[in-house]
Amino acid sequence: MADRDALTARALIASLDPDYVELGFLGTEFTDGPLEWSGYGTARERARERTGERESVVCATGRVRAGSGAAPAPEAVLIAFEFGFLGGSLGEATGDRIEAAYAHARAQRLPVVSLVATGGSRMQEGMRALTQLQRVARQTVLTRRAGLPQLAVVRDPTTGGGWATLAAGADVVLALPGAQVGFAGSRVRPAGADPWAYTAEGQHAAGHIDALTEPADLPDVLGRWLTLLADPPAPARRAEPPHALTTGPLPADGTEAVRRTRSPERPRADAYLDAYFDWREEIRGDRTGATDPGMRCGFGRRDGRTVAYAAQCGTATRPAGFRTAARLVRTADRLGIPVLTLIDTPGAANDAAAEQGGAGPAIAGLFAAVAEAGVPVTSLLVGEGGSGGALALAAPGHLWVTPDSYFSVIAPELAAAILKRPPEEIPATADALRLRPQDAVELGVARGVVPGPA
Incomplete structure (x- = not known):
């Protein structure tokens, strides 16, 4: 027009x-x-x-x-x-x-x-x-x-x-x-x-x-x-973590935790956002010429108040995704709006294009945005928590986990390869990494496992 x-x-x-x-x-x-x-x-x-x-x-x-x-x-x-x-x-x-x-x-x-x-x-x-x-x-x-x-x-x-x-x-x-x-x-x-x-x-x-x-x-x-x-509460009140969208017992071992987390039937970010918000609007792009469809960012209305959100969608997060999330957190901080982050990524993208696109500086920028935020940030691990690419979106001291999620310093397959272990030792490696959701709580990384559907 x-x-x-x-x-x-x-x-x-x-x-x-x-x-x-x-x-x-x-x-x-x-x-x-x-x-x-x-x-x-x-x-x-x-x-x-x-x-x-x-x-x-x-x-x-x-x-x-x-x-x-x-x-x-x-x-x-x-x-x-x-x-x-x-x-x-x-x-x-x-x-x-x-x-x-x-x-x-x-x-x-x-x-x-x-x-x-x-x-x-x-x-x-x-x-x-x-x-x-x-x-x-x-x-x-x-x-x-x-x-x-x-x-x-x-x-x-x-x-x-x-x-x-x-x-x-x-x-x-x-x-x-x-x-x-x-x-x-x-x-x-x-x-x-x-x-x-x-x-x-x-x-x-x-x-x-x-x-x-x-x-x-x-x-x-x-x-x-x-x-x-234009209508945020003052002061900003912390957003409560969403309920898990699945039910069932916690995984018995690391292998089960990985299997459940990687299941194609597991609920993803869109399902959590739809269940959590009455309605929402999204922002797009990192303002440097790139976008990452695997990172959803925006603002939503829940019970008459506004909450900002940054949500990984299960893919390897690209530099533009980290920069867009940092943009979201900083905007919400200036406007006095609490933030909710949903974590679900096998890790940061590590191809040559991602390195040339500034993966390291982009991750550093998101770590800094979360650390500097004066508004409360609440995080929920809804799927894979792959190393620093996932941790950058996590609020220190205010991370929760779902029953079908895992957080790990490295994927068990990659850990076994680095340690030169045969494939049959991958399950034992998964156990040694203590990557189950209840392990994250016991290690003091997460506050707790969120309950199932309300």
Whole structure:
């Protein structure tokens, strides 16, 4: 969808909350601007006549109205770009408005939602326009430090500094399908560049956008995200571990523990997340150009409160998975939201691509994020706990295990191979490693075995 041909900035805000309250500003006004660019004042006047706006952004406060019968989301500051006003470009007066809107958000403890559609900095104002990106970046940092959530909706087009500040720097980035998205606009790209890389779909595939959202679904999706991120309890209360989804006695020996854990019938992360949360929304990607489908991260609602989650899905975790989980933990920590982690991996991916992709630094980053978290982190081992790639997601002192799980410094087959033991000694090696769930409790690694279905 080409959003520039759809709603105006004011109509877009009204579609989210018909009763929005516009924020009034006195900003910088120019005739021909700081460069005395010939005809700039005339162009601005034509833009005003065409759009009815005095600048390229409209700022307001409102409560996003989700689907029929749904309660309004928490109040938010809404910053909507008007592409019809000089291509939604950022000039000095634009910076004035954005800065004032962010200051209002911090003063009133409100989240910020940016509805971005811009071609970038306004060339008629030269470097004075470009430096607005520094002002915007400063406002996003101050708001992040204040512990307030920032969401962005990427519309068509979103290029240049608008993408590289308000949009890509948000906690959660949504995009309208078909939107042109990229730092480079269509007229300044290298010849022969793949156009797909500059689309919402391409940025989503690369992990720079969390979700693609149809315009008709935007109020509902934004309302859900604001409910999740803008209404956390203070102080954060620790999330209780999920119940096990299977019943039965604990494994008698290491071989049985491995067999049960590796069974294809064992419940995986998706089943635990579905049973635990009333509803949830996911984030995607590590923001460095990669994703890992074996790591699910997001925020869910349970009994009227928000819990963040990072869940391994049973595959070898790739560097992007560790970085995405670290991103999730740090975001939740800033917003005061407790974290639940579900551990299930044979270990970190160890192929050449994983090493070149920074497996070591990515694992180190996740260990640090969990260790630094000021909010409570609760962990549940739901399957394989393969060495450091699993331990990085575990909360020290707050790890629980299910009956069909095992934690081990190394898989018993690999341990036997390293010790040059024949295959028939693998069961004895499994016993020697003490990798059963009850062993993890007895060794003081886990607090206990969670009960079966409630």
